[in-house]
Amino acid sequence: MKRQRFLYSVLVAVCSLFILYAIIKNYVVDPNASAFLSHKTGLKRELNLPAWLNVMYVHVAFACLAMGTGLLNFSNRIFRKSRRFHRINGYVYLMSVFLVVLTSGYLAPYSTGGKMSSIGFNALNLIWPFITVMAVIGIRKKQIGRHRDWMIRSYAFCFTNLSIHLLASLFQYGFGFSYSASYTLGIYGSIILLLAIPEVLIRSLFPPAKPSILK
Template identity: 55%
Template sequence: MRRLQSRSKSLYLLMIVVAVVYMLYVTYVNFIHDPQAAEFLSHKTGVKRPVVVPVWLNVMYVHIVFACLAMIAGAINFSTKILSKHRKLHRVNGYVYLLSVAVVVLTSGYMAPYSTGGKINSIAFNVMNLIFMGLTVAAIVQIKRKQVDSHRKWMVRSYAFCFTNLFIHMFTFVFHNGFGIEYALSYTLGVYGALVLNFALAEFVIRFIYTRPAAIMPTGNKKNKVIA
């Protein structure tokens, strides 16, 4: 049991570190280094409609801000200390996460038709948007039904999609810079690779980290205690 708790804490710490580093990187690249996204836009091929750059940039900025907010809110709500000692914060923060995901999905839906690589990636992004929102709503529905363990599992699946952009660029970098594959194809492989990896990582965490059912038990002083 102690080994499982230690593994869970280590994974949570790793997740926090990766999330923070990636948010800092994204903020630097998109708001300081290349605020016009000139490098990223230069790779766009197969786009059927012209990109209205000022509008696209504003949508992208909103997308980034709320993607980071979703990443932060989700990370906070996986803390058992927050759930056990600050239940109201956990609940409010959960709705912040839901709102953030909704904005991410809407802005991504706008940008999908302009995806690098054309229609094949536009379809993939729209499918991922539906899955992301569906998983998040499923998590909310489960907690409304007081199914804590099921809620946690659906949240793990939902939160994995917060790292979609990270995985896409990771795969793209490996295929393009490591194997010399043309950028558009590398990006396409990255998009579909990220979709698979999202599900794989979520199921790994559910099956090997969160192996014990989650439960909320009352303590002697009538405060709620979380057993994770």
């Protein structure tokens, strides 16, 4: 229990910092996404900048909302105080996930790295909602443990953007790949990590009960 509380405290700190960073960077420091767009070369489709920026603003807003609402629903204290809030907040999380995926579908064809990056993002846009719906099915069937495990898997994908940029930086500055190639590798590397890490956490924090041996 202490380990779970410690991990949740770390998660709160990381999420709070990341949400604050995303809001300041995308709405205050660089609202035109000039730094990010400077890496987009050789696009097969003409980018309508005003439309792209508006979709990006919505995408970032609901990504932050998904991260925040998901974080609240992992709080045992809030769950004990109000299961109604937990349920309503869960549906806000579900809506946020689908809006992030929807806007990502628009942004994917303009991905840095071209077609391979676009395919990676479209794969993410299929995996995340599927996992999230599985969490909803679990709670509908009153399978609390199953719901919790699928929510952990779903919530991991709130860190897609952070994971992609961390891995892209590693490939670019650590291994000397170009920015475009590093970004593409970051996308596929993130898919692997965001599927694997939750499984490790689930098995570590909630190990299956050992069957009793009758003598």
